[in-house]
Amino acid sequence: MTSMILNTDVLQKDPDRAVVVAITSREVFEKGAEEDHLILREDMTTSLLQLLHEMNKRLEQENLQFDVVLITTDSQQQQQSSSIISSTKHHSLEISRFCFANEEDFAESLQKNNVQLFLTSDRNEASQAMQKGVLSALLDHRAASAPSDQLRIMFCEDSVIQPDSGLMPASRQALQSLAVQLGEMRRRFSLTDSPLCFILMTTHGGKDSCVNSLLTLRSSGIHVDEAYCLAGAPRDPIMSVVQPHFTIRVSFSESEE
Structure with missing residues (x-):
């Protein structure tokens, strides 16, 4: 109940x-x-x-x-x-x-x-x-070691988690809706003095994959502040520096059903 x-x-x-x-x-x-x-x-x-x-x-x-x-x-x-x-x-x-x-x-x-x-x-x-x-x-509780006056949200395209724990179609629709509102929030602040920061990390694929992900997020209303293209490199060293408050795992490669 x-x-x-x-x-x-x-x-x-x-x-x-x-x-x-x-x-x-x-x-x-x-x-x-x-x-x-x-x-x-x-x-x-x-x-x-x-x-x-x-x-x-x-x-x-x-x-x-x-x-x-x-x-x-x-x-x-x-x-x-x-x-x-x-x-x-x-x-x-x-x-x-x-x-x-x-x-x-x-x-x-x-x-x-x-x-x-x-x-x-x-x-x-x-x-x-x-x-x-x-x-x-x-x-991501690693963010606790780095107090910040900025809310840091990471979008991570990780082919390793597909398809079992990737976004289902309904969740991709939810991402689209959320992105519109978050993007609207971000536009209320300047580029240099924003309490909201969007980060993109692509763990596999090269530069083209990262660019495609950037464009997809942008079409949803999210203009990324930081982008990291790992191309298969270990993720933890970057995560320890970037320290997002939370990570939204996404898939841009699969088509809607």
């Missing part, structure tokens, strides 16, 4: 203009020493929430903002719903809604809440959401 609770301490966003992002509660809170006591995780996720909040303040006049949903699927944290809500308010986190769902139907809950981007470090959860057509991205 799924329940949804509004955070009355947060001004609700315009549903026609907001980019709805869902984050799992275990990425934000961890169990404390005492029962029913939760501790805010002082890591990349906290920094990410702060960045989304700062972005919202800068885009407030544009009425184009991020709308954050905190979703809980862990059975133990389900029993701590009141603690999750009170801790969120105590730390003044800009989370609009709390969704408490079973592990079996959490993807359907994402759909019902019109979630456009689901953030998690759990690959299985990301895969389940993708199968339901909800675009998912993997959080």
Whole structure:
């Protein structure tokens, strides 16, 4: 059974203009020493929430903002719903809604809440959401070691993950919709002073493959700030330098079904 609770301490966003992002509660809170006591995780996720909040303040006049949903699927944290809500308010986190769902139907809950981007470090959860057509991205906790005032989003075309965990047609459509809104956000800022940065990484193929990916993203509204063509070279050394907050894995080579 799924329940949804509004955070009355947060001004609700315009549903026609907001980019709805869902984050799992275990990425934000961890169990404390005492029962029913939760501790805010002082890591990349906290920094990410702060960045989304700062972005919202800068885009407030544009009425184009991020709308954050905190979703809980862990059975133990389900029993701590009141603690999750009170801790969120105590730390003044800009989370609009709390969704408490079973592990079996959490993807359907994402759909019902019109979630456009689901953030998690759990690959299985990301895969389940993708199968339901909800675009998912993997959080990269390496970004915690490099505090930044810039939200760094990576688009990674990786032929190794195809076809089993690649984007399904519905998710490619979701990417198109998300790209339009993110691109609109990015255009509100200058080239040199933007709180939002788009990165492209192609892990296989040469220069032509990278150029094609750049053009495809651009046609969707995403103008990339940084691009890396690895052509089969190891990815980790670059990732340790680039340090995106999360990575959206995409496929531009497969045709829509």
